Ligand SMILES: Nc1ncnc2c1ncn2[C@@H]1O[C@H](COP(=O)(O)OP(=O)(O)OP(=O)(O)O)[C@@H](O)[C@H]1O
């Protein structure tokens with residue numbers, strides 16, 4: 001008998017919005033966008049959280065510059081997320097020491113529930129979820145266990161990426177998508193996305209200065225990329 | 239103590255079922271503690287007792303049964319006990335919080351595969367409940 005869901009709901013009670021950053025295609029910028037969104041929400045003065053749900057390949061801690069072999073969540077009737085630049089941050093990387101974590105579906109499901117059951121978030125304006133690409137276990141779990149979560153879908157203007165977005169539009173998850181971020185944009189594809197029935201939250205160009213800022217939050221938050229994310233966050237929170 | 243969070247999850251789950259049945263009493267609650275997570279039995283028992291009491295639920299009999307952790311290699315099908323795998327203390331600590339992170343650390347002693355399946359003794363769960 002597995003009846004852990006009511007506890008999950010209870011742990012997330014104090015969180016106003018749960019926003020999952022998703023994409024069908026990999027490498028489109030979800031991790032960077034999710035991390036920047038959580039940092040921005042904190043920067044403009046709201047309590048925010050970031051949960052890395054890309055369990056097999058977590059990388060938010062790398063963007064945030066968190067040394068997972070040194071910093072650890074504190075154990076206190078559960079575990080308390082680590083505070084990074086005002087963001088409450090949680091990741092399995094704290095426990096896998098950032099090593100690769102080979103997992104099959106049922107184990108992803110177990111980690112998903114375990115993490116949500118033991119993590120004690122404060123009252124948050126928003127909890128941002130970074131997710132693995134595709135429509136696999138994590139996305140299905142979010143829809144099932146966190147019914148009030150909203151999705152922000154990320155795409156590049158490339159055909160293959162746009163096609164996966166179109167596919168997403170045909171799934172039962174499409175109603176949960178509150179908007180689309182076009183990342184690494186080099187041409188406007190606003191109208192084709194609007195034709196799919198989605199709202200375009202931002203079209204963010206490719207920035208060549210980003211790579212040098214990974215792991216350095218102060219520099220990262222001064223980039224043009226972070227500026228674009230701030231405009232997006234304002235829209236999302238409105 | 240994160241055992242309190244685990245106990246709370248059990249109590250929440252049990253109470254949601256009790257609510258459905260409009261009941262206030264559990265005749266027998268069977269909770270399994272998988273040895274992989276190595277949850278502290280006494281803390282868990284205390285937490286469960288206190289949490290049920292605070293919700294006005296009477297538990298006539300609470301059984302906590304330990305279940306041995308076994309991992310099976312999907313490649314060569316050998317089965318390993320936790321002791322066989324000789325896990326260092328800091329890894330045990332990590333596994334205590336998230337049992338699945340064991341996959342980042344252990345390999346099959348026979349063939350070196352990391353494709354191991356936890357076939358029993360993962361963590362804490364309700365095995366059965368009688369009203
Ligand atoms: N607007 C941008 N300008 C320049 N580089 C970018 C931009 N957005 C993302 N990147 C870079 O692209 C790469 C992929 O980004 P990221 O890891 O965030 O994608 P992802 O969608 O999370 O990938 P995965 O599907 O593997 O999780 C990274 O090296 C990141 O720094």
Ligand SMILES: [Mg+2]
Pocket residue numbers: 030031032054059130131132
């Ligand atoms: Mg990513």
Ligand SMILES: [Zn+2]
Pocket residue numbers: 311312313314315316346347348349350351
């Ligand atoms: Zn083997």
